[in-house]
Amino acid sequence: MAKLKRSEVEPHEDYGFFGPGSVVWKVWSYPTAPTVGFQRSVVVEELDPPLVAAVHATQGIYRRSRTRYDRTLKYFAMVAFAGSREVCKAADVLVKVHSKAIGHLPYGGGTYDANDPASQLWIQLTGWHSILYAYEKYGPGKLSAQEEKEYWEACALAAELQTCSPDDVPRSREGVRAYFERMRPQLSASPIARQAMTHLLRTELVLPPVPRWAKPASWVVAKAQRIATIATMPRWMREMAGIRQSRLLDMLIVPVMKVSFALAHLNGQVEMGLLSMISPSTVPVVAPIRLGIPPRNKEVLTPAQARERHGYAKPAEAHLEFRDRQAARVFGDGEAPSEQGLIESQEVLGPLS
Template sequence: MVHKPLGRREDWGFFGPGSPTWKVWGHGPIGLLAFQRSIVVESFDPFLAAAVEDQNGVREYAKSRFNHTIAYFLTVAVADSRTALKASDVLMRIHDRAQGTEPVTQRPYSANDPDSQLWIHVTGWHSNLLMYERYGPGPLTPDEQERYWAQSAIAAELQTCDPAKVPRSRSDVRDYYADVRRRLCMTEHARALIHYFLRAQRSVAGGDMWLGSRLMAPAVIATIPRWMRVLGGFDQPRALDLAALAPTRAAVRAAAHPKILLPLTDRLAPAVRPVMEQKLYGEPPLNPVTLTPAQAREKWGTNAGRDWDAGAAALRRVS
């Protein structure tokens, strides 16, 4: 699928060049590793696992779901405010239809539930930072780390998260994980999803994702807490954790070059290309400022002043 260029940006979005968010999320190949990690970790939430399983998006539209999920997070991080609001609006509409009953607890779930959205958001932002520091350029400075998590809280405003619960520092994130652990478990749905995301089926995901998931899996598993690895049945020896480090760093370093990065995104996540290309080569914005989500909504309106029906229809089949 060919995606149209985004054109000239309206503004610098919510963070802008030089921000730790642009540094981490705009790196490129790190996002592929981070997606695999975050979706595996997220599956330990039984309500999220039930939502994904019941909506059938992974089994039938794996590549499309992968494609649009990565594109959404990157758009919020580095695109202009109007484009980010568009992505948020489409996602919330899709999630409105993802509701049902979790089979283990027999409690209702909703993809737009604030706690589920917060779990997805924190896990995604944490996974990208962790992969950036382990396999990418290296650790952020303490100041950059604090700014990164403060900016994560801003990005969370585009989802249904309760603002009071959003971590705003590295220590807040540690507290959040400690608190949420009590509700995590391994269900039949979660185990099937984790197995799929670590070892994608060629018949469903295609040859690129089939191979990519297997190549990335050892490096991704090495960053996941041991208790999750044991509980989920995907643990690996510590020797393999260490062995994955050097080749993954080398691969990430090579893939970060635009001549490799852009063709790679075309093959694995083509919806990412317009956003990444705009960040790499786009002209300065019409208005070189950053906005808050509230300011952006005031300027563009809830639906960012655009017709969302076509976008919602395109994503409906993968929700």
């Protein structure tokens, strides 16, 4: 595991939307975030019928599991840590990427659109909730009441980078619980949802190839993360999805992961080395924060200020003509949507393969 030299790390342009001392940096920079937290979020998301329909149609998680994990994690990390210009550009191109994920629902009729505000709100809340849940279960523990309030306010602010409305984001733990209770009747463990969830729990698919002598250790790491992720999922959700794990394993994995993550977090270089194994594209995003490299401009912006400064539209209002053309191709002409957004995204989120 090569040491990352400070001279090789490019500083961000500014602090983005949160900055040092924020609860976002505290929670999202802990090693529970890119591992159990992120895996939990992408697994739980699949219970939403429109979302899993889009995932199944594109087949990205199956054809390029490691690359898809890498690109998606990089985007989430950029929202938390990257400079405002980079994040605005990423959010803008993501609208075009999601414009490809439209079509007819395979069960129950109707259509799906990855840019639909309801789908984007589901992604936003499952992601932020999962990152916090993993931090509290396998990391330092619960946030203070003030930190928790700040965390959900930050989640609402970050929602401005999606097509959903920040007004729809709950501002408390109770509000988030109420949201998930409202969503529960709409969730479905359809065959494609179960397939996706089972696949996304295979941690070994996102780990790099290792020499034969290292395969046992790699297997142990993958197995431990799978157990830890399942242990964060409520029983009703596991039963719905046909995922089984004993209460004993749920209990035993906690001290193992708490100690492992605490040791990894002691050294920024070690943490970056581990991150490079599961998401190499995310390292340049997180490294300046973990290695204490300040940005070129020490300022924190709001998304509105950043859009005005860098010349970007609100995601909900971005690329409307392009999205209309995509809809016409799919629903009018019966053709496959253009992959222009995916191609353009490689400059921002990394290569597709």
